[in-house]
Amino acid sequence: MPELPEVETTRRGVAPHVVDRQIVRVDVRERRLRWPVPEALAELPGQRFCSVGRRSKYLKFHCTAGTLLVHLGMSGSLRLVAADAAPGKHAHVDIVFDNAIALRYIDPRRFGSMHWLPAGSGEHPLLAGLGPEPLDEALDPDHLHRASRRRRLAVKQFIMDSRVIAGVGNIYACEALFLAGIHPGRPSRTISAKRYRRLTEAVRDVLGQAVAAGGTTLRDFLGGDGRPGYFSQQLHVYGRGGEPCTKCSGSLRELRLGQRSTVFCPSCQT
DNA sequence: CCCTGAACCTGACCGC
């Protein structure tokens, strides 16, 4: 479910309801996520989140004692619920506020994670090596080209490497490469600076539009306010293997790159 | 340093 637009949609949906509210309780029903849920969450009661940020696909809940990092993995979501609402099978953590609302972390596959970063302890190791944010206005249009000079792997895997550029997931990698007219299997180093500039623009466009639309709806995505996103109708290639290309009407093809399904148009993407 | 494949886990779906 969550790619960067879904994470950003969650941030926007959740922030107004949790910022400045006093935390009264944290219920951890299941500690076994990708990494164990930190014991330090026990220090949250009495605190208030002063802001909610995002870096790559990590949400950052800031308070004076430190920062709670939340990653949604493949199947995670955050919902605002009544504090007494029945948790259900995969509702692993609740952060309960003084107005009887809870921020509920739900994650069937448990590939997500939570981390606690005490105030003043610098950057979390998981965030330290991340590449630039794709939606940062200051992103250098030649960044991808420069970073690719010694890389032989397929360009799709290259742009999905979070050390190269943060937050480009499988759906949007496919979509951006289609928009830029680049074959996803092309070796990174064989692509010109001009085409990388076009690809950079495509990544920003596709992510920006998806954020504006409130995230992609695949199966069950709901924003923090419980409203579904509507972007899935605009996907050109993802999930459309064998169907006609929206540009040339040829048949879209599917291949696997780095264990991920990849859809592209063999005539529009070279 | 670069690259590949395994691993983590549950649920949905498909063919028999």
Next chain:
DNA sequence: TGCGGTCAGGTTCAGG
């Protein structure tokens, strides 16, 4: 109805 196989939005880690 059940059973086995395949697939799914992500990321880290071990090993070549």
